[in-house]
Amino acid sequence: MVEAPSGRRFRERHALRQFMRHKGALLGFAFLVFILLFVAFGPLIWTIDPQFIDIRARNSGMSLSHPLGTDQLGRDMLARLMAGGRASVAVGAAAMLLSLLIGGLVGLLAGFVRWLDGPLMRLTDLFLALPLLPLLLVVILLFRDALRAAFGPEAGIFILMVGVMAITGWMQTARVVRGEVLTVKEREFVVAARAVGVPEHRIARRHVLPNVLSSIMVSATLGMANAIITESALSFLGLGFPSDFATWGRLLFDATDYLQQYPGRVLWPGLAISLTVLSVNYMGDGLRDSLDPRARAR
Amino acid sequence: MGLARLAPLAIGAFLVSVGAAAERGRDGHVGIIYWQAPSILNPYLSGGTKDLEAASMVLEPLARFDESGNLTPWLSASVPTVANGGVSVDLRTVTWKLREGLVWSDGSPLTAADVAFTAEYCLDPAGGCSQLAKFDDVTSVEALDDLSVRVTFGVPKPYPYGPFVGATSPILQKAQFGDCKGARAPECTEANFRPVGTGPFRVTEFRPNDVISLEANPHYRDPAKPAFATVTFKGGGDAAAAARAVLATGEFEYAWNLQLAPDVLRGMRTAGKGTVVSSFGTLVERLVVNLTDPSPQRGETRSTRAHPHPFLTDLAVRKALSMAIDRKLLVEIGYGQAGRPACNVVPAPEIYASKANDDCLRQDIEGAKRLLDAAGWRPGPDGVRQKNGVRLSILFQTSANAVRQDFQALIKQWWSKIGVETELRNIDASVFFGGDPGSPDTYQKFFADVEMYANNFEGADPEPYLGSWRCGNEPRPDSQWQGENMPRYCSEAYDRLLAEMAETGDIAERARLAKAMNDMLVRDYVLIPLVHRGRVSAHARSLGGVRLNTWDSEIWNIADWHRIR
Numbered sequence: 001m002v003e004a005p006s007g008r009r010f011r012e013r014h015a016l017r018q019f020m021r022h023k024g025a026l027l028g029f030a031f032l033v034f035i036l037l038f039v040a041f042g043p044l045i046w047t048i049d050p051q052f053i054d055i056r057a058r059n060s061g062m063s064l065s066h067p068l069g070t071d072q073l074g075r076d077m078l079a080r081l082m083a084g085g086r087a088s089v090a091v092g093a094a095a096m097l098l099s100l101l102i103g104g105l106v107g108l109l110a111g112f113v114r115w116l117d118g119p120l121m122r123l124t125d126l127f128l129a130l131p132l133l134p135l136l137l138v139v140i141l142l143f144r145d146a147l148r149a150a151f152g153p154e155a156g157i158f159i160l161m162v163g164v165m166a167i168t169g170w171m172q173t174a175r176v177v178r179g180e181v182l183t184v185k186e187r188e189f190v191v192a193a194r195a196v197g198v199p200e201h202r203i204a205r206r207h208v209l210p211n212v213l214s215s216i217m218v219s220a221t222l223g224m225a226n227a228i229i230t231e232s233a234l235s236f237l238g239l240g241f242p243s244d245f246a247t248w249g250r251l252l253f254d255a256t257d258y259l260q261q262y263p264g265r266v267l268w269p270g271l272a273i274s275l276t277v278l279s280v281n282y283m284g285d286g287l288r289d290s291l292d293p294r295a296r297a298r
Numbered sequence: 299m300g301l302a303r304l305a306p307l308a309i310g311a312f313l314v315s316v317g318a319a320a321e322r323g324r325d326g327h328v329g330i331i332y333w334q335a336p337s338i339l340n341p342y343l344s345g346g347t348k349d350l351e352a353a354s355m356v357l358e359p360l361a362r363f364d365e366s367g368n369l370t371p372w373l374s375a376s377v378p379t380v381a382n383g384g385v386s387v388d389l390r391t392v393t394w395k396l397r398e399g400l401v402w403s404d405g406s407p408l409t410a411a412d413v414a415f416t417a418e419y420c421l422d423p424a425g426g427c428s429q430l431a432k433f434d435d436v437t438s439v440e441a442l443d444d445l446s447v448r449v450t451f452g453v454p455k456p457y458p459y460g461p462f463v464g465a466t467s468p469i470l471q472k473a474q475f476g477d478c479k480g481a482r483a484p485e486c487t488e489a490n491f492r493p494v495g496t497g498p499f500r501v502t503e504f505r506p507n508d509v510i511s512l513e514a515n516p517h518y519r520d521p522a523k524p525a526f527a528t529v530t531f532k533g534g535g536d537a538a539a540a541a542r543a544v545l546a547t548g549e550f551e552y553a554w555n556l557q558l559a560p561d562v563l564r565g566m567r568t569a570g571k572g573t574v575v576s577s578f579g580t581l582v583e584r585l586v587v588n589l590t591d592p593s594p595q596r597g598e599t600r601s602t603r604a605h606p607h608p609f610l611t612d613l614a615v616r617k618a619l620s621m622a623i624d625r626k627l628l629v630e631i632g633y634g635q636a637g638r639p640a641c642n643v644v645p646a647p648e649i650y651a652s653k654a655n656d657d658c659l660r661q662d663i664e665g666a667k668r669l670l671d672a673a674g675w676r677p678g679p680d681g682v683r684q685k686n687g688v689r690l691s692i693l694f695q696t697s698a699n700a701v702r703q704d705f706q707a708l709i710k711q712w713w714s715k716i717g718v719e720t721e722l723r724n725i726d727a728s729v730f731f732g733g734d735p736g737s738p739d740t741y742q743k744f745f746a747d748v749e750m751y752a753n754n755f756e757g758a759d760p761e762p763y764l765g766s767w768r769c770g771n772e773p774r775p776d777s778q779w780q781g782e783n784m785p786r787y788c789s790e791a792y793d794r795l796l797a798e799m800a801e802t803g804d805i806a807e808r809a810r811l812a813k814a815m816n817d818m819l820v821r822d823y824v825l826i827p828l829v830h831r832g833r834v835s836a837h838a839r840s841l842g843g844v845r846l847n848t849w850d851s852e853i854w855n856i857a858d859w860h861r862i863r
Contacts, residue, residue: 051707051711052711053707053708053711055627055631055708058631059561072559072631072700072704073631073704073707073708075707141737141738141739145594145738145745146594149594149595153721242721242722242723242724243698243703243706243707243722243723243724244703244706244707244710244722254700254703256538257538257558257559257562257700258559258562260565260566261561261562261565
């Protein structure tokens with residue numbers, strides 16, 4: 001009883017130390033924080049409107065007034081990069097959280113409640129068979145107008161994208177969580193807890209969930225990376241958000257025509273997408289190493 | 299003596315070598331890339347240029363326009379005129395004489411019955427024929443004998459070269475399309491995808507929205523043509539990729555309609571693999587204003603004349619939208635040498651081009667604001683003008699490409715200056731121009747307030763083109779969303795001028811009427827011309843015989859294409 005809090009603190013400190021020892025994870029974390037600050041607070045400092053066209057300043061290179069230059073219509077690239085990051089990261093984070101919630105819940109239920117296991121896993125298989133991009137195209141076609149009328153063009157597409165990505169992105173998490181739950185459920189400490197009469201929901205919350213948290217974390221990071229890439233792919237295809245609404249994928253799409261003359265325009269959004277995805281993946285890697293009890297033993 | 303004996307041999311050898319050089323299929327393979335992928339090869343079921351031009355390699359009309367806009371006999375022996383007796387004195391009938399010995403690519407002979415059938419096919423009221431404007435006033439088309447066909451018009455037809463002329467109105471084979479008339483037309487997939495034609499090539503494989511493989515037609519009338527044995531007609535992608543494929547990497551030898559930023563094209567040209575060719579026809583990039591209500595609440599009758607548009611029916615609003623645009627800047631940004639500011643829907647030929655609207659060349663933001671003020675549209679708290687609770691908020695759609703996207707962004711900014719809010723939408727070009735009645739995103743359905751695209755007319759006579767905007771020609775559910783009257787314009791005065799033009803033979807008088815109609819459209823601001831565009835295409839340096847034609851299909855003379863060694 002007295003041992004518990006200090007043991008927990010020890011575990012936390014240990015996990016933190018493990019995480020700090022993982023150089024990639026640390027770098028990834030630092031970069032992600034930087035990106036988040038950049039897109040969240042950048043536009044407050046760099047106040048140029050990302051949609052404002054200054055036609056006389058078009059195609060200008062790096063300068064004090066435009067640190068990353070301007071695009072073919074004279075829109076400031078730095079402002080667009082920040083605005084684009086907001087959209088891309090928001091889509092990624094929201095889709096990740098939602099799919100995590102669905103996936104975690106389904107996985108936990110499937111692993112814990114025996115009679116739900118079969119139906120839920122078949123449902124998961126069903127969803128795994130859905131191809132994401134064609135589904136998105138159809139959904140955009142069907143629901144675009146309704147959502148646009150209800151929430152406006154940008155918020156409508158945002159809800160649509162996040163919704164579809166979550167619906168088609170939770171299955172990996174669900175499967176991984178179910179597998180983990182099934183093994184943890186049979187471990188001695190859970191059996192012991194059950195033997196002393198701890199109710200099932202308490203076992204789930206106190207003993208099983210913390211032990212599967214590491215895998216949830218990892219699939220969360222992977223899911224976020226996936227969502228950012230999907231949004232980019234959609235914008236790259238000219239779908240999704242309106243054409244003047246900057247997202248990283250859209251910036252990349254617009255810049256491909258000018259790849260030879262102005263490679264910087266492809267470089268910056270491309271770099272932002274790849275580094276963000278990479279850093280999130282590294283962070284997931286580090287989290288797994290530091291939170292996984294088995295890895296800790298090593 | 300020796301020489302005398304050798305001479306016939308030498309001549310024989312020479313003839314053999316010439317024969318070899320002029321053999322069909324001698325130059326192997328040619329690759330053509332169109333960045334809009336053809337979805338059908340039947341011009342009567344599609345308004346899309348990509349479909350028409352792809353089909354023009356297979357299907358041929360009786361007469362065509364050459365690269366300078368002159369009418370040239372194609373499947374006919376000559377172009378009928380009053381002077382040669384082909385056109386009757388009362389201007390009501392035209393008799394076409396077919397060339398002798400023409401055969402379809404399946405070996406069966408082409409007869410006047412096929413020509414008569416083609417008219418029957420398009421005129422079927424249940425079919426939703428896209429080229430109906432070409433058959434305006436036709437009352438009957440009958441085969442007189444195997445080689446002559448008579449077209450009778452209900453009114454004197456001073457310019458009778460509508461039916462069976464140009465890439466939009468080629469001859470279909472009766473044997474193939476006989477069971478495909480009326481409502482069954484779209485169901486005949488085999489015929490629509492692999493039409494039997496008389497052209498230099500025939501389809502071996504057609505993958506809709508992707509690629510067409512063709513081979514030389516073994517029954518083509520000139521045994522020495524075409525020089526190429528096979529053609530790959532690749533569709534899809536975007537203009538930049540198409541340009542790069544010809545100019546920079548050399549994967550393809552001909553790329554169509556390279557609507558790219560001028561500096562992008564300039565950059566690619568430096569690779570030296572290809573040549574950029576351009577020519578000015580009648581192509582005008584324009585905004586089309588929807589006079590009907592596109593809001594989704596209207597359900598089935600969305601964007602039909604059942605519901606007038608809430609604010610675009612106000613002339614002052616439409617005029618203000620036009621005044622706020624700086625056309626010179628649009629040309630500079632988007633087209634460079636390949637464009638000039640346009641104030642008319644009919645910009646060419648010279649005699650038809652109106653000079654009355656040139657004031658559109660000057661951007662007038664302040665004037666537009668005053669106009670809206672006077673019409674009672676006052677800026678609301680968010681800067682967007684409104685009147686009686688209606689906000690000037692526009693959904694502006696176009697096909698996805700870099701230049702149009704830049705235009706959209708610029709126009710949005712100008713309109714925001716005069717207090718009009720704009721939402722932009724881009725649609726993949728193959729969908730936007732695809733004409734699929736199942737898709738909500740086609741330019742015919744026009745589920746938006748304003749749309750932008752380019753259009754032109756074939757040949758030298760603007761009458762069928764002006765006929766696009768007559769009352770009743772608007773796309774609507776009961777016409778399977780076919781039709782060319784995108785703004786859903788309906789004016790009695792306009793239709794009267796159209797009827798008058800249909801009865802007028804004097805060329806100067808025709809020019810006056812065409813100008814009057816052009817001025818009506820432009821001053822009613824239902825069409826807002828932006829840029830008069832030259833057609834820019836590219837071909838490999840090794841590809842010979844290309845004569846860029848803006849008056850007909852761009853690849854009209856593919857039979858003459860050859861490889862330069």
